[in-house]
Amino acid sequence: MKTKILWGSLVVILLAGLGAGVSWWWRRPQVITLSDGATVTLLAVDYGRKHAPPAVKAPTGKPPRRGGMFTTTNDVLVAWVRQDYDSQQYHYFQYFAYDKAGTACVEAGSSSGGNRQGSEVVGVRLEGFPRRQGKFFLRVLENSNGGQELSDQKIVIRNPARGSFAGWTPAPLPNTQDDGDVSVTLTKLATDADTPFHRGGEDADDVINKGVRAVFQVERNDHPVTNWEPVVVETSDVTGNQVTARSTRTEWDGHNGVTTYQYGLWPDEPVWKVRCEFTQKSDFADTELWTVPGISLRPGRQQDFYGNRRGSANTNTVFAQADLNGFRVKVFPARVFTDLPGTMQTQGGLTVQTEPALPAGMRLTIVSLTDDMTNDITSYNAGSLGPGKITTCFYRLQDLGDATNLNLTLALHKSRFVEFTVKPQKAGGN
Numbered sequence: 001m002k003t004k005i006l007w008g009s010l011v012v013i014l015l016a017g018l019g020a021g022v023s024w025w026w027r028r029p030q031v032i033t034l035s036d037g038a039t040v041t042l043l044a045v046d047y048g049r050k051h052a053p054p055a056v057k058a059p060t061g062k063p064p065r066r067g068g069m070f071t072t073t074n075d076v077l078v079a080w081v082r083q084d085y086d087s088q089q090y091h092y093f094q095y096f097a098y099d100k101a102g103t104a105c106v107e108a109g110s111s112s113g114g115n116r117q118g119s120e121v122v123g124v125r126l127e128g129f130p131r132r133q134g135k136f137f138l139r140v141l142e143n144s145n146g147g148q149e150l151s152d153q154k155i156v157i158r159n160p161a162r163g164s165f166a167g168w169t170p171a172p173l174p175n176t177q178d179d180g181d182v183s184v185t186l187t188k189l190a191t192d193a194d195t196p197f198h199r200g201g202e203d204a205d206d207v208i209n210k211g212v213r214a215v216f217q218v219e220r221n222d223h224p225v226t227n228w229e230p231v232v233v234e235t236s237d238v239t240g241n242q243v244t245a246r247s248t249r250t251e252w253d254g255h256n257g258v259t260t261y262q263y264g265l266w267p268d269e270p271v272w273k274v275r276c277e278f279t280q281k282s283d284f285a286d287t288e289l290w291t292v293p294g295i296s297l298r299p300g301r302q303q304d305f306y307g308n309r310r311g312s313a314n315t316n317t318v319f320a321q322a323d324l325n326g327f328r329v330k331v332f333p334a335r336v337f338t339d340l341p342g343t344m345q346t347q348g349g350l351t352v353q354t355e356p357a358l359p360a361g362m363r364l365t366i367v368s369l370t371d372d373m374t375n376d377i378t379s380y381n382a383g384s385l386g387p388g389k390i391t392t393c394f395y396r397l398q399d400l401g402d403a404t405n406l407n408l409t410l411a412l413h414k415s416r417f418v419e420f421t422v423k424p425q426k427a428g429g430n
Contacts, residue, residue, distance in 0.1 A: 029041055029042065030042040030155045030156065031153075032139075032140050032151045032153040032154075032155060033153065034140070034142050034149055034151060035146075035149055036085075036086070036089075036142075036144060036146050036149075037085075037086070038083070038084065038085035038086070038091060038142060038144070039083075039084045039085075040081050040082070040083055040084075040093065040140050040151075040155075041081060041082045041084070042079060042080075042081055042138075042155045043056055043080045043081060043082055043121065044079075044080045045077070045078070045079050045080070045157060045158070045160075046077075046078050046080070047075060047076070047077045047078075047160040047161065048075055048076075049071055049072050049073070049074065049075060049076070050069070050071050051069065051070050051071070051072070051076070051078045051123055052069040053068070053069070053080055053121045053123060054080055054121070056082060056121060070123070072125075075161070076125060076126070076127065077125075077126040077129060077157075077160065077161065078123045078124065078125055078126070079095075079108075079123070079124040079126065079138060079155070079157060080121060080122070080123055080124075081095075081121070081122060081124055081155075082119065082120070082121050083119070083120050083121075083122060084118070084119045085118065085119075085144075086118070087117060087118030089144060089145045089146075090143075090144055090145050091142065091143070091144045092142070092143040092144070093122075093140055093141070093142055093143075094107060094108075094140070094141040094142075094143070095107070095108040095124045095138055095139070095140060095141075096108065096138070096139050096140075096141065096208060097126055097128060097129040097130070097136055097137070097138060097157075098136060098137040098138070098139055098154070098207070099130040099133060099136055099137075099266055100130075100133060100135070100136065100137070102206075102207055103192075103207065103266060103267055103268065104191065104207050104210075104263070104264065104265065104266045104267055105139070105207050105208055105263065106126075106127075106128035106129065106241075106243050106263050106265065107243075107263060108124045108125060108126045108127070108128075108138075109124070109125040109127065124138070126157075127241070127242055127243060128241040128242065128243045128263075128265060129157070129159070129241070130159070130266050131159060131161050131162060131163075131165075131239040131240060131241065132162065132165075132239060132269075133159055133162070134158065134159055134162055135156055135157060135158050135159055136156075136157055136159060137154035137155065137156060137157070138154065138155040138156075138157055139151050139153075139154050139155075139208075141199060141208070148199065150199065150206070150208065161239075161240065165238045165239050166238055167238060167270070167271070168237075168238050168270075168271040168273070168421055169271070169421070170270070170271045170421055170422050170423040171420065171421050171422065173186060173187055173188065173189070173422065174186060174187040175420055175422065177418035177419060177420060178418070179278075179416035179417050179418055180416060181220055181221050182218065182219070182220050182228060182278060182416040182418075183218070183219045183220075183418075184216055184217070184218050184276070184278060184416075184418045185216060185217045185218075185219075186214065186215070186216050186274075186420050186422065187215045187216060187217065187256070188213070188214070188215040188425065189212065189213070189214050189215075189272070189274065189420070189422050189424050189425065190212065190213045190424065190425045190426060190427035191210070191212055191264055191267040191424050191425070191426055191427060192207070192210050192267065192426050192427050193210060193211050193212060193213035193260050193427040194210070194211075194260075194427075195209065195210060195211040195260050195262060197209060197211065197262055210262075211260045211261055211262045211263070211264070212233075212235075212245075212260065212261055212262070212263075212264035212424070213258065213259070213260045213427055214230070214233070214258070214259050214260075214261075214274075214276075215256055215257070215258050216230075216256070216257050216259070217255050217256060217257070218255075218257065218278065224255045226252045226255065226257065227280060227281045227282045227283055228278050228279065228280055228281070228416070229247070229250040229257065229259070229278065229279065229281055230247045230250065230259050230261075230276045230277065230278050230279075231246065231247055231277050231278070231279045231363075231415070232244060232245070232246055232247070232276070232277040233245045233246075233247060233259075233261050233274060233275070233276050233277075234274070234275040234276075235264050235265050235272050235273070235274055235275075236265075236272070236273045236275075237265050237266075237269045237271065237272055237273070238269075238271065239269070241265050241266075241269075243263055243264070243265060245261040245262055245263055245264070246261065247259045247260075247261045248261075264424065267424055267426060269424075270423060271421060271422070271423055272421075272422055272423075272424055273419060273420070273421050273422075274419065274420045274421075274422060275417065275418070275419040276417070276418055276419070276420075277361070277415045277416075277417055278415060278416045278417070278418065279363050279365075279413070279415045279416075280365075280411075280413055281365075282367070284367065284411040284413055285413075287325060288324070288325050288411045288412055288413045289324075289367065289409060289410070289411055290322055290324045290329060290409070290410050290411075290412070291407070291408070291409045291410075292319070292320045292331050292407070292408045292409075292410070293407045293408075294372075294405045294406075294407065295319055295320070295331060295333065295334050295350075295405055295406040295407070295408055296319060296333045296334070296404075296405055297333070297334045297335070297336055297348070297400070297403055297404055297405055297406055298333050298334070298335060298336070299335070299336050299338050300335035300336070300337065300338065300349075301337065301338060301339045302337040302339055302346075302349070303339065304335075305335055305337070305349040305351070305394070317332055317333060318330045318331070318332060319331050319332055319333045324410070324412045325412040325413070327354045327355065327356065327358070327362075327412060328354065328355045329352065329353070329354050329364075329410065329412065330352065330353040330354075330355075331350075331351075331352050331408065331410075332350070332351040332352070332353075334348055334349070334350045334397065334406050335348050335349050335350075336348045336400060337349065345398050346396045346397070346398060347397055347398055347399075347400045348396075348397040348400050349382070349394060349395065349396055349397060350369075350379065350394075350395040350397060350406075350408075351392060351393070351394055351395075352364060352392075352393045352395070352410065353390050353391065353392050353393070354390065354391045354393075354412070355389065355390045355391075356389060356390070357388050357389060357390055357391040358384075358391040361414055361415045361417065362412065362413070362414055362415070363411075363412070363413055363414075363415055364391075364393050364410060364411075364412055365410065365411045365412075365413065366379050366395065366408065366409070366410060367409040367410065367411050368407075368408070368409045369397075369406060369407070369408050369409075370406065370407045371400070371401065371403035371404075371405070371406055371407075372403060372404055372405050372406075372407075373403075374407075375399070375401070375403070376399070377397055377398070377399055377400065377403070377406060378397070378398040378399045379395045379396065379397050379398070380395065380396055381393070381394070381395060382394040382395060382396045
């Protein structure tokens with residue numbers, strides 16, 4: 001009898017130990033380790049409208065910097081992670097939600113990241129994830145002094161929003177939608193398309209390097225045109241996902257425009273709603289144009305140019321201002337950066353402000369920019385601040401050479417918006 005009791009006790013102890021081990025295995029911290037020693041640790045996941053960072057300690061015992069509490073207007077999934085890295089080196093982390101099969105990924109927003117604190121807690125805001133699956137994966141793309149690395153390891157996120165969803169009915173292609181005097185006909189929308197974007201290594205087949213290809217035709221006042229192109233594409237599905245992508249380039253084959261952009265949503269979703277902002281690229285009306293000759297080009301620091309991003313542009317230094325298409329537009333003296341090495345492509349900056357702030361659908365475009373010898377100056381949009389009382393637009397400048405002043409022509413014009421309810425096809429890499 002004593003022997004049976006002893007063996008029974010041993011079995012109970014072993015089972016208890018096994019259960020504790022299994023419990024620890026499932027509750028162990030999920031950690032991604034990058035090749036430079038930086039780590040990302042999953043701390044908590046919340047789903048709802050109120051989001052607060054958990055209180056944790058860094059491996060060294062020093063409390064990490066924590067992102068603050070925030071609220072959202074709708075239910076949002078937030079993964080709280082701790083980023084640990086060498087504070088003496090530059091680090092920036094991006095997060096991507098992958099489905100289990102790796103058919104698509106969506107970039108997530110982050111409340112903070114890579115500010116040389118060495119250890120920080122950030123909230124990764126997931127607006128798009130595969131909601132029909134019980135779980136999905138989070139991967140990390142690190143940009144640092146050592147280059148760019150996409151983690152092989154993945155963090156597993158359990159889906160709190162899984163459920164049944166109503167259906168949408170797709171419209172057959174080609175499909176034409178209008179906004180005022182502009183009509184757009186979508187003839188094809190395909191996922192898994194090859195793109196010029198390559199991130200995190202040489203694996204061109206990873207979906208982080210894939211995009212969505214849209215083929216379309218545009219008419220204005222019933223005449224085919226090729227000077228209207230998509231600039232922003234919003235994609236949503238019936239499960240509640242929504243992502244926004246920018247189209248950086250459109251190629252034309254006759255009257256057919258082809259745009260490839262990142263990112264779309266999961267291709268096995270039967271229907272997407274695709275809302276496109278189309279903007280004009282040339283042949284603007286006289287009432288939309290303003291030419292400013294002889295803008296002075298002065299030496300200055302890049303950090304001062306970016307200081308204007310915080311609203312510190314001094315209205316006393318305005319070079320020229322005028323009323324254009326219902327807005328007050330101000331142009332500030334251009335800058336040649338003195339704190340950059342000569343090998344940098346960016347050599348200067350230009351700041352333009354509008355008052356009141358530009359609403360959604362109004363675009364400010366540089367039509368032409370030349371130096372005092374009529375040489376073309378390369379510029380690209382470095383972002384803007386707004387909405388508010390004003391919108392401040394920043395342009396980086398290249399190919400300045402020995403220029404002392406610039407001649408600028410701006411267009412302030414209105415976009416058009418069209419929306420398609422469509423079943424995405426698979427490009428097959430073509």
